[in-house]
Every structure is written in C-alpha cells, then in structure tokens.
Amino acid sequence: MEPVIDVVNLSKAFGPKVVLSNVNLSVQEGESLAVMGGSGTGKTVLLRNIMGLLNPDTGYVSVEGKVVQKQDRAGLFEIRQKIGMCFQMAALFDSMSVEENVGFALKRHTPMTKAEITDRVDECLTMVGLKGCQRLRTSELSGGMKRRVGFARAIALKPKILLFDEPTTGLDPVMTDVIGRVILDLKHELGVTTITITHDLKSAFEIADRIALLFHGEIIACQPPAEFKVNPHPVIQQFLRGDAEGPFLSDPPPPKRSMNTVSHQVSVP
Numbered sequence: 001m002e003p004v005i006d007v008v009n010l011s012k013a014f015g016p017k018v019v020l021s022n023v024n025l026s027v028q029e030g031e032s033l034a035v036m037g038g039s040g041t042g043k044t045v046l047l048r049n050i051m052g053l054l055n056p057d058t059g060y061v062s063v064e065g066k067v068v069q070k071q072d073r074a075g076l077f078e079i080r081q082k083i084g085m086c087f088q089m090a091a092l093f094d095s096m097s098v099e100e101n102v103g104f105a106l107k108r109h110t111p112m113t114k115a116e117i118t119d120r121v122d123e124c125l126t127m128v129g130l131k132g133c134q135r136l137r138t139s140e141l142s143g144g145m146k147r148r149v150g151f152a153r154a155i156a157l158k159p160k161i162l163l164f165d166e167p168t169t170g171l172d173p174v175m176t177d178v179i180g181r182v183i184l185d186l187k188h189e190l191g192v193t194t195i196t197i198t199h200d201l202k203s204a205f206e207i208a209d210r211i212a213l214l215f216h217g218e219i220i221a222c223q224p225p226a227e228f229k230v231n232p233h234p235v236i237q238q239f240l241r242g243d244a245e246g247p248f249l250s251d252p253p254p255p256k257r258s259m260n261t262v263s264h265q266v267s268v269p
Contacts, residue, residue, distance in 0.1 A: 002065055004029045004161060004193045005050060010059035011217075012045055018252070019045050021217035022059070032187055032194045033222075034204040036239070037214030038248065043197040044088075046214075047163050050195070051083060052076045063161070081109070084154030084192075088166040090146040092138045092153075098125070099134035102152045109157065124152040127189060128182050144175035148182060155186065162186065164196040168203055176200060183207050201240065205229075213239065216252040 003026040012020040019042040027033050035043050048054040050061050052068045061068045063079050071079060092101050102121045106112055112120070125131055128148040133141075141149065147167055154162060164183060168176040180203040187194055187207070198204050204211055205225045212222040215235050221228060229240065238246035 001028065003027055004031075004064055005195070006062045007046070007050070008059050008062070010046075010049060010056045010061065012042070012049065012054065012056050018217050020049075020056070020214075023214075023217070023219055025212060025219060025222065027193055027195060029193055030187075030191055032183075032196070032207055032209045033212060034196045034198055034208035034210070035212045035214060036198060036201075036204055038239075039199075041214045042217055043214055044165055047085075047165055047195070047197060050163065051080060051085065081157060082159055083161045083163060084157065084159035086147075086150050086154045086162065086164045086167055088169060090150035092141075092146055092149060094138050096138070097134065098130070098136045098138070098141070098149050101138070101149055102134075102156055104153065105157050120156060121152075124156050125149075127155065127186065128152045129178075142175075143171055144178060147171070147179055151182060151186065155190065155192075158190075160192060162190075162192050162194045164194065164198070166197055166199070168198060168200045176203060179203070180206050215248070 005027040007023055007025040010020055010023045011018070023046065025033070035046065037043055045054065049056055050063070050068070052071065055069055063082065066075070066079060068076070068079060093104070096104070099121050102124055103117045106117045106120060121134060122131065125133060128151045130145065130148055130152065133145070138146065167183065168179050171179065183194065183196065184207050186192065196207060208225060210222055210224055211228045212219050213236055220233060221231050221236055223231060228236065234246060235248050238248045
C-alpha cells in the first residue's frame with residue numbers, strides 16, 4: 001500500500017548548519033505518528049518540507065503519490081487543501097472572533113453560503129469541545145482554548161492529513177491531557193492521518209501508533225510505543241529518562257559532505 005506521506009532521503013541545511021540529514025519516513029493512511037527530539041533538531045523544519053513551505057537540499061516528500069517539490073503553484077495549493085496545519089501556539093488572528101477564525105478558509109476557498117459556513121464552524125467547534133464559543137474574541141480564550149480553536153480551523157476544510165506542531169507547549173498537565181484526548185478524538189472521528197511534533201512523552205505514548213526520534217538530523221528510531229520504550233539505544237533511553245547525563249547533548253558529528261554543494265538540488269523520481 002502506498003503511504004499517504006513519504007519522506008525520502010530528505011536533507012536540509014541552513015548555511016553550514018545541517019538540520020536534517022537523509023531522513024526517511026513513511027506514514028500510512030489513518031496512522032498517527034509522533035516525532036520527538038531535542039529543541040532545534042529539525043522537527044518543525046520537517047513539517048515545513050511536507051507542506052512545501054521549504055525545499056529540501058536533497059531528497060523529496062510525496063503526499064498521496066504526488067511529489068511536493070515538483071508541483072507548480074496550483075499543484076501545491078491542491079496538496080495543501082488536503083492538509084490541516086495546527087500551528088504552535090495556535091496562530092489565531094487576533095482581530096477576529098472564534099467563528100471568523102474557524103471559518104476563514106471556508107470563506108476564502110469554498111463556494112459555501114454564510115449559513116453553510118456557520119453550520120460547519122459550529123460542527124468543528126463541537127468536535128473540539130468548544131460548542132457555543134463562536135462569539136468570543138481570541139483575547140478571551142485560555143491557552144488550551146486557543147489550541148482547540150486552532151484545531152477546529154485546521155479541520156474546517158475536511159483535510160485527510162493533520163499536522164500538529166507542539167500542540168501542548170506551555171500548557172499545564174491537565175490541559176495537556178485534554179489536548180491529547182482531543183487529538184485522539186479527531187483521529188478516530190475523522191479517520192485522518194496525523195503527524196504530531198511534541199516534547200511531551202505522555203502525550204506521545206497516548207496518541208501515537210509509532211514514535212520517531214530525531215537526533216543530530218537523523219531518524220534513529222521509528223517504532224510502536226511499546227517497542228520504542230524498550231529500545232536499548234542509549235540516546236532513546238536517556239531521552240525517556242530525562243537525564244542530563246548521556247549522549248543526547250553531545251555535539252553533532254561534522255557533515256559527511258558540504259551541504260552547500262547540493263543546495264537547491266532536489267532528487268526526485
């Protein structure tokens with residue numbers, strides 16, 4: 001079965017700093033993948049390559065069999081319509097109400113009537129546990145409510161894929177659990193494929209079918225939670241313990257080749 005998302009030999013550098021190095025990941029339809037790693041290890045850069053917001057130096061990403069890096073503007077738009085992006089800290093429009101935020105893409109990219117948009121917004125807010133909050137302004141929302149409004153906005157166009165970028169950062173443990181449950185509910189109710197970037201081990205073990213760990217720009221493991229937990233790799237075990245002692249904080253090795261020599265080159269099938 002062809003994966004919904006296929007990341008093949010993907011590398012990305014910014015100047016001399018190699019962020020991603022020969023990353024390979026495949027995500028099947030309906031699967032929930034959690035991508036973990038230390039701060040600044042390239043997790044968000046990976047999402048931006050999947051969305052086509054960045055171009056890799058080498059390698060490529062395909063979404064439902066279409067290579068993102070080969071698409072023109074219209075092709076990219078078509079791919080992005082299939083993806084709902086849940087940004088870190090929600091990234092809501094401060095000048096808009098909850099209803100206007102959730103209905104923004106519907107108004108701009110669909111022929112739906114105002115009444116149809118209102119119904120869809122109500123449906124999306126109900127899915128994330130915020131029924132009746134349409135009239136609230138973003139300044140009236142708590143951190144957890146903002147995240148859920150961001151989720152509602154992401155699912156408004158009925159995407160097949162949801163990308164979550166650090167959905168629980170800065171939240172207390174109780175709200176972190178609430179957000180994790182909302183992500184699970186969305187996955188089960190909508191049958192979507194999800195990739196979640198997170199530092200939160202508890203959430204990752206609850207929501208993920210597989211957990212991938214990025215270390216020095218490479219995926220060193222991608223396994224079901226039970227297997228990941230007992231993986232003997234010293235970096236994985238240090239990460240699970242949250243221990244300062246060990247190889248996790250070691251400096252990355254020098255790049256095997258200069259990324260500058262392959263900048264803007266994309267090897268695609």
